[in-house]
Amino acid sequence: MTENQVLPKLGPGQKSLREDRTAARRQQVLDAAQGCFRQHGFHGASMAQISAAAGMSVGHIYHYFENKDAIVAAIIDEDVQHFSSEFAEIGRSPDIMAAMIDHAGAVVRRILDGKGPTLSAEIFAEAARNPTVRRVLQDADKKVHDIVRETIFKSGRAPFTEEQLEARMEVIGAMFDGLEMRLIRNPDFPREAVIVEVRRLIRYVLSGEDTAAD
Amino acid sequence: MTENQVLPKLGPGQKSLREDRTAARRQQVLDAAQGCFRQHGFHGASMAQISAAAGMSVGHIYHYFENKDAIVAAIIDEDVQHFSSEFAEIGRSPDIMAAMIDHAGAVVRRILDGKGPTLSAEIFAEAARNPTVRRVLQDADKKVHDIVRETIFKSGRAPFTEEQLEARMEVIGAMFDGLEMRLIRNPDFPREAVIVEVRRLIRYVLSGEDTAAD
Amino acid sequence: MTENQVLPKLGPGQKSLREDRTAARRQQVLDAAQGCFRQHGFHGASMAQISAAAGMSVGHIYHYFENKDAIVAAIIDEDVQHFSSEFAEIGRSPDIMAAMIDHAGAVVRRILDGKGPTLSAEIFAEAARNPTVRRVLQDADKKVHDIVRETIFKSGRAPFTEEQLEARMEVIGAMFDGLEMRLIRNPDFPREAVIVEVRRLIRYVLSGEDTAAD
Amino acid sequence: MTENQVLPKLGPGQKSLREDRTAARRQQVLDAAQGCFRQHGFHGASMAQISAAAGMSVGHIYHYFENKDAIVAAIIDEDVQHFSSEFAEIGRSPDIMAAMIDHAGAVVRRILDGKGPTLSAEIFAEAARNPTVRRVLQDADKKVHDIVRETIFKSGRAPFTEEQLEARMEVIGAMFDGLEMRLIRNPDFPREAVIVEVRRLIRYVLSGEDTAAD
DNA sequence: AATGAATGAGCTTTCATTCAT
DNA sequence: TATGAATGAAAGCTCATTCAT
Numbered sequence: 001m002t003e004n005q006v007l008p009k010l011g012p013g014q015k016s017l018r019e020d021r022t023a024a025r026r027q028q029v030l031d032a033a034q035g036c037f038r039q040h041g042f043h044g045a046s047m048a049q050i051s052a053a054a055g056m057s058v059g060h061i062y063h064y065f066e067n068k069d070a071i072v073a074a075i076i077d078e079d080v081q082h083f084s085s086e087f088a089e090i091g092r093s094p095d096i097m098a099a100m101i102d103h104a105g106a107v108v109r110r111i112l113d114g115k116g117p118t119l120s121a122e123i124f125a126e127a128a129r130n131p132t133v134r135r136v137l138q139d140a141d142k143k144v145h146d147i148v149r150e151t152i153f154k155s156g157r158a159p160f161t162e163e164q165l166e167a168r169m170e171v172i173g174a175m176f177d178g179l180e181m182r183l184i185r186n187p188d189f190p191r192e193a194v195i196v197e198v199r200r201l202i203r204y205v206l207s208g209e210d211t212a213a214d
Numbered sequence: 215m216t217e218n219q220v221l222p223k224l225g226p227g228q229k230s231l232r233e234d235r236t237a238a239r240r241q242q243v244l245d246a247a248q249g250c251f252r253q254h255g256f257h258g259a260s261m262a263q264i265s266a267a268a269g270m271s272v273g274h275i276y277h278y279f280e281n282k283d284a285i286v287a288a289i290i291d292e293d294v295q296h297f298s299s300e301f302a303e304i305g306r307s308p309d310i311m312a313a314m315i316d317h318a319g320a321v322v323r324r325i326l327d328g329k330g331p332t333l334s335a336e337i338f339a340e341a342a343r344n345p346t347v348r349r350v351l352q353d354a355d356k357k358v359h360d361i362v363r364e365t366i367f368k369s370g371r372a373p374f375t376e377e378q379l380e381a382r383m384e385v386i387g388a389m390f391d392g393l394e395m396r397l398i399r400n401p402d403f404p405r406e407a408v409i410v411e412v413r414r415l416i417r418y419v420l421s422g423e424d425t426a427a428d
Numbered sequence: 429m430t431e432n433q434v435l436p437k438l439g440p441g442q443k444s445l446r447e448d449r450t451a452a453r454r455q456q457v458l459d460a461a462q463g464c465f466r467q468h469g470f471h472g473a474s475m476a477q478i479s480a481a482a483g484m485s486v487g488h489i490y491h492y493f494e495n496k497d498a499i500v501a502a503i504i505d506e507d508v509q510h511f512s513s514e515f516a517e518i519g520r521s522p523d524i525m526a527a528m529i530d531h532a533g534a535v536v537r538r539i540l541d542g543k544g545p546t547l548s549a550e551i552f553a554e555a556a557r558n559p560t561v562r563r564v565l566q567d568a569d570k571k572v573h574d575i576v577r578e579t580i581f582k583s584g585r586a587p588f589t590e591e592q593l594e595a596r597m598e599v600i601g602a603m604f605d606g607l608e609m610r611l612i613r614n615p616d617f618p619r620e621a622v623i624v625e626v627r628r629l630i631r632y633v634l635s636g637e638d639t640a641a642d
Numbered sequence: 643m644t645e646n647q648v649l650p651k652l653g654p655g656q657k658s659l660r661e662d663r664t665a666a667r668r669q670q671v672l673d674a675a676q677g678c679f680r681q682h683g684f685h686g687a688s689m690a691q692i693s694a695a696a697g698m699s700v701g702h703i704y705h706y707f708e709n710k711d712a713i714v715a716a717i718i719d720e721d722v723q724h725f726s727s728e729f730a731e732i733g734r735s736p737d738i739m740a741a742m743i744d745h746a747g748a749v750v751r752r753i754l755d756g757k758g759p760t761l762s763a764e765i766f767a768e769a770a771r772n773p774t775v776r777r778v779l780q781d782a783d784k785k786v787h788d789i790v791r792e793t794i795f796k797s798g799r800a801p802f803t804e805e806q807l808e809a810r811m812e813v814i815g816a817m818f819d820g821l822e823m824r825l826i827r828n829p830d831f832p833r834e835a836v837i838v839e840v841r842r843l844i845r846y847v848l849s850g851e852d853t854a855a856d
Numbered sequence: 857a858a859t860g861a862a863t864g865a866g867c868t869t870t871c872a873t874t875c876a877t
Numbered sequence: 878t879a880t881g882a883a884t885g886a887a888a889g890c891t892c893a894t895t896c897a898t
Contacts, residue, residue, distance in 0.1 A: 025857090041343055043257040047893060057859045059895080068893065118342040125339035127398050128332040129255055134398065141399040167407035170396055171415060175385065177399070178392025182384055184341050184348065185355040185391070193381035197419075201385060204418055205411075232881095239882085261868060271884045273870075282868065453878090469771055471685040475872060485880045487874075496872065546770040553767035555826050556760040557683055562826065569827040595835035598824055599817065599843060605827070606820025610812055612769050612776065613783040613819070621809035625847075629813060632846055633839075660860095667861085689889060699863045701891075710889065 026064045029054045030078065033071045038118040042072050042126055076123050076133055084140040086110075091147035096155065097206050100148075104202045105195050108179065112191050117180035124177075145169060159207070168205045175201070240278045243268045244292065247285045252332040256286050256340055290337050290347055298354040300324075305361035310369065311420045314386075318416045319409050322393060326405050331394035338391075359383060373421070382419045389415070454492045457482045458506065461499045466546040470500050470554055504551050504561055512568040514538075519575035524583065525634050528576075532630045533623050536607060540619050545608035552605075573597060587635070596633045603629070668706045671696045672720065675713045680760040684714050684768055718765050718775055726782040728752075733789035738797065739848045742814075746844045747837050750821060754833050759822035766819075787811060801849070810847045817843070 032054035036045035047068060051058040065071045086107065093099035127134040149165060152158050158165060175198065183189050246267035250259035261282060265272040279285045300321065307313035341348040363379060366372050372379060389412065397403055460481035464473035475496060479486040493499045514535065521527035555562040577593060580586050586593060603626065611617055674695035678687035689710060693700040707713045728749065735741035769776040791807060794800050800807060817840065825831055 022857095039343060041257065041339060043255065044343070046891080048891095058893090059860065060858050062894075063857070116342070117338075121335070121339040121342040124395055124398055125255060125332075125335040128330070128335040129253060129258075137399055138401055145400075163404070163407055164411075166404055167411040170393075170400065170404065170408045171389065171411045173399070174389050174392030174396045176392065177395035178388030178390065179384075181338055181391035181395070182388045184338055185351055185387070186359075186384070187352055190377070190380055190384065193377055194384045197378075197381040197385050201415070201419065205415065236882090260866080262866090272868090273885070274883050276869070277882070450878095467771065469685065469767060471683065472771070474870080476870095486872090487881065488879050490873075491878075544770070545766075549763070549767040549770040552823055552826055553683060553760075553763040556758070556763040557681060557686075565827055566829055573828075591832070591835055592839075594832055595839040598821075598828065598832065598836050599839045601827070602817050602820030602824045603813065604820065605823035606816030606818065607812075609766055609819035609823070610816045612766055613779055613815070614787075614812070615780055618805070618808055618812065621805055622812045625806075625809040625813045629843070629847065633843065664861090688887080690887090700889090701864070702862050704890070705861070 022064075025056070029056065029061055029064055029071065030074055034075055034078075034119065037072070037075060037122060038115065041122055072126070073133070073136075075119075076126070076136060079119060079123060080136060080140045084144050087144045088147055091144065091151050096148065096151045097157070100206060101199060101203050104199050107176070108195050108198050109191075111176065111179055112183065112189070112195075117183045120177075120180045121184065141173075172202060172205055236278075239270070243270065243275055243278055243285065244288055248289050248292075248333065251286070251289060251336055252329065255336055286340065287347065287350070289333075290340070290350060293333060293337060294350055294354045298358050301358045302361050305358065305365050310362065310365045311371070314420060315413060315417050318413050321390070322409050322412050323405075325390065325393055326397065326403070326409075331397045334391075334394045335398065355387075386416060386419060450492075453484070457484065457489055457492055457499065458502055462503050462506075462547065465500070465503060465550060466543065469550055500554070501561070501564075503547075504554070504564060507547060507551060508564055508568045512572050515572045516575055519572065519579050524576065524579045525585075528634060529627060529631050532627050535604070536623050536626050537619075539604065539607055540611065540617070540623075545611045548605075548608045549612065569601075600630060600633060664706075667698070671698065671703055671706055671713065672716055676717050676720075676761065679714070679717060679764055680757065683764055714768065715775065715778070717761075718768070718778060721761060721765060722778060722782045726786050729786045730789050733786065733793050738790065738793045739799075742848060743841060743845045746841050749818070750837050750840050751833075753818065753821055754825065754831070754837075759825045762819075762822045763826065783815075814844060814847060 029050065033045070033050045036049050036053055039045070040049070047058050047061065050071070051061055054061065061071075065074070090096070090099050090103050090107075123133070123137070127137045145166075148169060149162070152165060153162065160168070179194070179198075243264070246269075247259070247264045250263050250267055253259070254263070261272050261275065264285070265275055268275065275285075279288065304310070304313050304317050304321075337347070337351070341351045359380075362383060363376070366379060367376065374382070393408070393412075457478065460483075461473070461478045464477050464481055467473070468477070475486050475489065478499070479489055482489065489499075493502070518524070518527050518531050518535075551561070551565070555565045573594075576597060577590070580593060581590065588596070607622070607626075671692070674697075675687070675692045678691050678695055681687070682691070689700050689703065692713070693703055696703065703713075707716065732738070732741050732745050732749075765775070765779070769779045787808075790811060791804070794807060795804065802810070821836070821840075
């Protein structure tokens with residue numbers, strides 16, 4: 001602000017400084033919004049609440065997001081990316097079965113130790129009626145499944161048909177998603193004991209044992 | 215009941231006429247609301263939409279329900295009662311393990327053939343932030359668990375500790391709830407194949423086999 | 429209701445029985461309404477509240493009163509008649525000055541020991557903006573003033589001009605009405621002491637002493 | 643204040659610009675509301691009417707007032723402050739008795755020449771049933787009485803006991819409040835003549851003459 | 857970049873009133 | 878005479894969004 005200050009030349013550094021700040025401000029909004037959405041849901045949280053939580057005026061939020069739906073979409077995308085990248089990582093490990101079993105506990109633990117199931121529930125509800133959001137969820141899911149399926153079959157060690165694998169992946173996926181719902185249903189959810197069981201189960205499901213008979 | 219009785223001449227039929235009509239009108243609202251909630255969510259559905267769907271003026275709905283939340287609560291209660299009675303029935307059968315395995319397919323099929331996962335997702339989301347609704351869900355869940363646990367242990371054929379059972383019930387419960395989320399995530403959900411896998415899994419989980427080793 | 433009951437012939441007695449009942453039911457509504465109006469005001473009290481208090485269905489009230497305003501009007505009329513007849517009585521006594529002074533305490537006491545100033549306040553507020561109600565109040569007031577003025581001047585003992593009397597009646601009237609407002613303003617209103625002062629004042633005002641000098 | 647200061651360049655004028663405008667807009671609402679309340683009463687005036695009168699959207703009024711009650715409260719407070727400060731001023735004058743008598747006419751004239759008794763009546767009615775509003779009225783009244791009482795007794799010229807003074811203040815207070823009710827009751831209220839009588843009366847009441855005998 | 861004043865549509869809810877029974 | 882189901886208009890209030898500064 002003073003006259004004798006040397007203005008730094010415009011360079012890549014300068015620009016990224018601005019961009020960094022922009023990105024940070026944007027993230028500020030997302031973090032604030034996530035908190036509000038957890039507490040009051042996508043529709044229950046008002047722009048006023050979000051702006052207060054973000055330490056930013058209501059109007060200024062519209063410099064970063066076109067409208068409230070865009071914030072919701074960004075939050076959902078953030079969350080979906082986070083979880084799907086986690087699963088994709090598992091899919092990329094050399095021995096996918098071992099990796100899945102090994103990482104199962106960690107994944108479950110992360111689910112159980114997260115910020116609670118509120119946001120996931122909110123996302124599922126939104127996806128169930130909003131086709132756009134549903135598409136985001138479905139695309140992410142498809143990617144994960146593709147990776148896992150391919151890896152398993154390229155490894156040549158799959159002791160079951162592709163159709164069987166598909167069904168088993170559904171079952172495991174259901175278990176992961178369902179654990180969050182159980183957190184809502186049971187306030188005394190026994191984390192540790194469940195982790196043990198989940199590991200046991202995944203091993204069984206992927207081992208290909210076929211003792212089933214109708 | 216005697217012939218010379220003077221007082222209320224209302225036979226069961228007569229009295230029921232009004233009461234029946236009242237109950238029917240009330241149910242009309244619930245059905246309409248359920249439809250609206252599925253389409254637009256609890257907060258997205260307006261009283262105007264519900265009243266239109268119920269073929270009733272907005273104001274008149276308030277003769278049957280104190281406010282919109284009361285409708286939401288009634289819908290949730292209806293749904294929770296429905297599912298919890300279904301599971302309680304399984305818990306009451308003599309050979310609970312056989313019953314659970316036998317009925318698993320049927321239950322899953324009913325889940326998958328239902329009116330879609332929208333309402334469940336909506337309920338989970340609401341329960342995740344609304345303590346009153348959460349309590350309803352948790353109480354129902356506790357009842358079901360109590361019944362199943364007691365039955366299994368009274369039968370004296372439980373090949374695992376109570377703690378283990380608890381964890382396994384969580385896992386199975388997660389699977390049931392999770393299947394609805396899978397319906398959202400995967401538009402090509404392979405119903406039949408999954409039913410086979412689910413039956414296999416429940417049998418395994420309840421059989422008490424303990425091949426797991428960390 | 430029984431067949432062998434002898435129906436009394438239609439006579440004046442029979443008719444008045446019906447009429448009595450009708451009047452009683454009507455009064456039931458008025459009493460209930462007065463209670464509600466005291467508690468919630470004319471606009472704050474709902475027909476539902478009144479009907480509940482009157483032990484009568486909402487719809488049936490409309491057999492006795494054309495609409496809610498008619499109830500309000502009836503209540504106001506009842507109250508105004510009550511007070512104006514009280515004052516008119518004073519006006520009809522032979523020695524009006526003595527009577528006014530003598531009865532002052534009684535009147536004030538009745539005001540102070542009544543069911544509280546709520547209804548009066550409500551009536552003044554309504555009269556202040558509703559011309560119809562205002563007219564009721566003004567007509568009653570005029571009657572009372574006419575009686576008092578005539579009596580005093582016919583007695584030939586008035587130690588002041590008609591204009592002076594008019595003003596003094598205003599002052600006394602203001603005091604009476606104002607006492608009710610004081611009951612609202614001062615929760616520790618000193619009844620007995622005020623009664624003494626009021627008597628003293630009325631005597632002074634009507635005595636015609638004219639010590640005033642501007 | 644120093645020249646090389648960097649921080650808030652906002653001078654008093656600049657800051658005031660916004661704040662002034664805010665205060666002005668707020669007052670705009672109050673003025674509009676007062677008008678509406680006079681015409682239709684606190685409950686009869688709708689937010690839509692007020693917003694129209696204020697030249698402001700309905701929603702925007704809620705930036706200045708939490709709800710309609712807050713507007714009512716602010717109006718009442720304004721009015722109460724206005725009158726109580728007027729009376730407190732009288733209480734602060736050196737010769738309170740002379741001041742009260744001297745200012746009586748002015749005060750009465752102001753009452754009689756005001757915007758009519760509607761608002762006062764409305765306030766009394768509201769206070770009679772709304773405890774919060776009643777408290778405001780009562781607190782203001784207590785303050786005024788405290789000031790007047792103290793002043794009179796500190797002057798050492800009180801020709802009556804404290805209890806007597808209290809009662810006489812009630813009587814004078816009743817007269818002031820009652821005059822507004824008389825304006826409602828009598829469309830031909832004789833202002834000038836009444837002012838003369840009121841002056842005479844106050845002088846008598848405060849003079850301590852005790853010609854009264856029961 | 858940042859504010860917050862301002863809007864208008866839409867929400868839930870209430871309520872006086874009517875009418876079939 | 879008596880009920881209460883039913884309506885429709887209007888109320889208070891909220892909120893996403895825009896815009897001048």
